[in-house]
Amino acid sequence: MRKGIKKQFWLSKEEADDLKSKAESTCLTEAALFRMLLKGYHPKEKPDMYFYDALRQLSYIGNNLNQLLKKANTLNFIDTPMLLKEIEAWQKFRSDIERRFLQPEKSDVKWQ
Known part of the structure; x- marks a missing residue:
């Protein structure tokens, strides 16, 4: 309380x-x-269902990238730095979507 x-x-x-x-x-x-x-x-207003579907799809892609990275490290046949770069880009994209749709914005409006 x-x-x-x-x-x-x-x-x-x-x-x-x-x-x-x-x-x-x-x-x-x-x-x-x-x-x-x-x-x-x-x-911000609550996003529509499209936002949540897109977020689920991004999570699915991210999980696949992580699995690929683990396989690449184990079998040593995929360019690991490239995959790490892709995962970092994906994480930034996801963060940008969350910031755009969910986080409140700071206003510069001053109370009179």
């Missing part, structure tokens, strides 16, 4: 509906969304 100072706000029906809708679209509670916005972050 979060310990801190309780604040209460009055919102119009339209504002309350907007807050609820935005919290649902980001899969956050209204309080969590408010705290993120207060800290200058703008959370």
Whole structure:
């Protein structure tokens, strides 16, 4: 349970509906969304199923690359530095996708 100072706000029906809708679209509670916005972050909406399918496919490819690398090291017949480079590129790509679709962005908007 979060310990801190309780604040209460009055919102119009339209504002309350907007807050609820935005919290649902980001899969956050209204309080969590408010705290993120207060800290200058703008959370992203939950990605569609295409994103998760692409992520699963990337994981599958990555696992295959790792298996290939193990086989290459064991049998010594594949260019291991090349495979390592490919795995590193794949990991960067996966990280970029996660950052693009899941991580909140820091905002430069200053409170007036």
